[in-house]
Every structure is written in C-alpha cells, then in structure tokens.
Amino acid sequence: MSGPKRNFWSGQIDDVVEACQDGWRVLKHQGPGEITFWFIALAIGITAGAAAVGLREAISFLQATIYNVDDVRRLHSFAAAIPWYWVLITPIVGGLVVGFILTRFTPDGRVRSVADVIEGAAMHDGRVETKAGLASAAASLITLSTGGSTGREGPVVHLAGVISTFVSKRINADGITGRDLLGCAVAAAVSASFNAPIAGAIFALEVVLRHFAVHAFAPIVIASVAGTVVSRLNFGNVTEYALPPESALAFYIELPAFLMLGLVSGLVAVILMRSIFLADDYGTHLQKKFRIPAMLRPAIAGAMLGAIAIFYPHIIGVGYETTSAALTGELMLREAVIFTVLKVAAVAITMAGRMGGGVFSPALMVGALTGLAFGLVATATFPDVSGTESLYALAGMGAVAAAVLGAPISTTLIVFELTGDWQTGLAVMVAVSLSTALASRLVDRSFFLTQLEKRNIHLAAGPQAYLLAMFRVANVVRKPDHPRAATEDMIWEAIEEGAYIDPNATLEDALPMFDRTGRRFLAVARVGDKGEAPEILGALFHVDALKAYNRALAATAAEEHS
Secondary structure, eight states: OHHHHHHHHHHHHHHHHHHHHHHHHHHHHHOOOHHHHHHHHHHHHHHHHHHHHHHHHHHHHHHHHHHTOSOGGGHHHHHTTSOHHHHHHHHHHHHHHHHHHHHHHSSSSOOOOHHHHHHHHHHSTTOOOHHHHHHHHHHHHHHHHTTOOOBSHHHHHHHHHHHHHHHHHHTTOOHHHHHHHHHHHHHHHHHHHHTOHHHHHHHIIIIIIOSOOHHHHHHHHHHHHHHHHHHHHHHOSOOSSOOOTTOOOOHHHHHHHHHHHHHHHHHHHHHHHHHHHHHHHHHHHHHHHTTOOGGGHHHHHHHHHHHHHHHOGGGSTTOHHHHHHHHTTOSOHHHHHHHHHHHHHHHHHHHHTTOOOBSHHHHHHHHHHHHHHHHHHHHHHSTTSOOOHHHHHHHHHHHHHHHHHTOHHHHHHHHHHHHOOOTTHHHHHHHHHHHHHHHHHHTTSSHHHHHHHHTTOOOTTOHHHHGGGGOBGGGTOBOTTSTTOOOHHHHHHHHHTTOEEOTTSBHHHHHHHHHHHOOSEEEEEEOOSTTOOOEEEEEEEHHHHHHHHHHHHHHHHHHHTO
C-alpha cells in the first residue's frame, strides 16, 4: 500500500510544482493579473515597510551608541552635555565614511533621493538605480547617525524604489505596472516611516506618480496599509508629535492671520530650497577651484556642522526634540528665529556637502519654528482674538513642508497624522494652499522638480515637456533600406546645409531644428574628426517624430485616466 500512496503524493507534488512554474512563466512574460498584482503589492508593502522601519531603527541605534544617549528623541539635550571635541569629530568621521561610500559605489558621488524616484517613474518605466540606491541608503544612514542635518524620508523612498525595481525586473513589468509597483513601495515606505497610511498613499500618487489613476489606487492603498501595520507592530499606534490639548481657533476672526502665515511660510520654503541649491553650486565651485577630492567634500561639510553643533546641537539629525518644543510652544521668539536660521544653514551645508538624507523632516522643523515665531508675534499683538502659538506652529509646519515638496494634499494629511489633531484642519489648509501657490511660482513647482530641472530633466511642465527627451533619434530614423527612405543625394544635400543630427540625440533636440530649418527631414549621421567623412545612418522625418510624440502623449493620457 505504501507504494501507491507514495506515487499518489509524489504526483500531487509534481502537479503543484508544475503549476507554480507555469504561473511564474505567465507572470514573467505576460505580467500579473489584477488579483495577483494586489498580492504582489501586499508583499512589496510589507518589504518596503520593513526596510523603512529597519533604517529608522539602525539610525536610532547608531545615534544612541555614538552620542551615548538613552532616548534619541532628546538627542540635542544629550549632545549638549558631552565633550565638545566629540561633537566636532563625529560628523567629520561620518563625512569621511560617506565620501568613501559614494565615490566607491556611485558614478557621480551623488546621493539618490526622491527626485531620482520621480525621474524613474516618469522616464524609466518605474525603475531606479539599484547599486547607487543601496549606497545612498548606507550613506544616509551614516549621515543621520553622525550629526548630519537632514531627514530619513529621502533615503527611505529611494530604498523602496530599489525594492520595487527588483520585483519589476523579475516579472518583466511594463511601464504602467512598473510605475504602479514603484508607487506601492513608496506609499508603504512613507506610511511606515511616519505612521501615516492615508498620507503615504496620497504621497505616492501626488508626488511620485504625479497622477491619481483609479487602477493604481487599490494596490497602493493595500501597500500603504501593509507598511503602516509593519510600523505599528514595532512602534505602536502613536503619533510622531504631541500637541497641547488646548489648541483652539477663532476661525472667522483669526483666519486672515493664517493667510499671512501661508505667505510667510512660502517665502521661508523658497529661502530653504534656494539656500540648498546655492550652497551646492558654491561647494562645487570651491571643489573645482581648490581641486578638493570628492571623497573629502562630505568631511568638510561635517566639520562645519560639528562646529555649529558645539554651540547649537539642535541642528543634529531630524530635529525631533526642537520640532516638538516648537509645537508645544516651549521656545521663545528669539530661540525660534535663531534655530530657524541655523537649521536652514545646516541643511544647506549637509546637502551641499553631498552627504545623505532627505529634505522633508528639516522642512517640518523649519516650518514649526516659523509658525511658532509668527504665532508669538500674532498672539502678543492681538491677545484677545488669538488662539495658541502651537496652532500657528502646526500650520507653519505643514505650510513650509508642503511648499518644499510641492505636495499640498499629502503634506496636509501627513501633518494631521503626525500630530493626531484633526480639529484644526481649516487653519492648516489655508496656510498650506497659499504657501504652495507662492513657492511654486518662485521655483520649479517643488524642491525635487527643481533638482531635476537643474539636471536638464524637465518634469515640472508635464509630459508634453519631458516625453521628447525619452526618444532617441536612432530609434525613429528611417534607414536607407526603408521603403520611403530619403535618397543618398537628398541626405548629402541636408548635411551640406547643416540640417543633420547625431543618432544619440533626442527628439527634444530634433524638433527645434525642424522649426528652424523648415525641412521635412533631417539627415542622421555621425560626424567624426576633421577630414573624416560622416557616417550616414538615414533620415529623421518630421512626421515620424510627431507620430512618436503623439503616441507617447496618448499612452500617458490613457494611463492617467485609466
């Protein structure tokens, strides 16, 4: 009897293995079905959430070890009590380690962050750089653990992108599926990092995918909830910041003050963003002028940060303790103004030094301090009709962060979920709307899109601006064997008139040439050194370029409205 039974179970196991292999082949070559995709989204959500929690725990462990603190939420109080030379040396050593990591494992020594994830979603079918992304996560871990003045959301978002990229490559995901998987990973990472499931899902749609397609909503929500569950299993269901219970708002009388706060916050956000870009440009100029090795650039920034932290340890890390003090109204006006200026300077130094980390947590701290300073003035000027200073701090926190991220919806939700205070929504929304409207006109929509614009990646204007850069001339050219190719004489005539283009150029380069020359085609040729005859590859016809562009626009519109 044992023989037939063994054969029966052996056959059943073989059938299961064969079914799994068939399923994998279908998944890899045809993509996942809707239900299957939801399970993949769940798995990605759990993994990305675990990665976010792991990075946060690793930062806390290293901070506690390096600065000898019992509670990393009170880091600057502990740092104020340790020897000054330790505060100075720690970020220098951290900068040396960061410099080694980035110069060794990235091609340009630059930390990957949210801007690169946005670029991956728009232009690379939802894929991001894997090796450089892992190196950036490690660099950000060291930066935030050794005195860097940035936030953890940037590396967390890109690390989530690395996870989704791994899955996309394994299942051979197309562009739409790859972008949806990226959105799932980002939503889970943000949710786990801030214990904010609603904001995590909206952030992925608003900032990364930059559309609210219905087909992407369900899997992104599933992943976001999964990331939040992972976070709450580790940290519990607690808010990141606690507000005093007596926050009240005399809506109709006090609302103009929050309108003014929104404008002030927008200007502060622009100053923060432009300070970072100015410091980065100046740092690059000095590096070239004095021929400073790229590996030493983070260490020099670390020395500057350490010098500031000796007197003002409030700049170290994400600034949780200072932000909490601002939200609870424990700081004086002079302290709020000084800490705002120092935090802006410290963030600019950290990011210009090519260290790691993100800009969201610093924006929260700067916003809370800005709101508190404004609130102290407003409540002192009109004490009979004003609410509490902490309410202004809350509104300022959301307003500055929203302007920096260019994400008014998700930032408003993050502020609510970070504090657990849903009763003051009108004040926050008013301040956020005006700050975002003002800042978006003084930069390219947001910090991330301005970063990309400085790299000549034009995402701020929408797909009509960046899609042309995705098509290489070599992929649209009519080669000599094409039935309707241009003749060799016509191609040579175009070359002699200067109407030719390199095959590695993009349609972004080609279309202005069509407008300038008025020709119906451009010669496609590789031009060598002087005296060498050009290598003719064919002709790029104006109608072909427009057809390719039109198909891309139609596909983008179909995805955004699906």
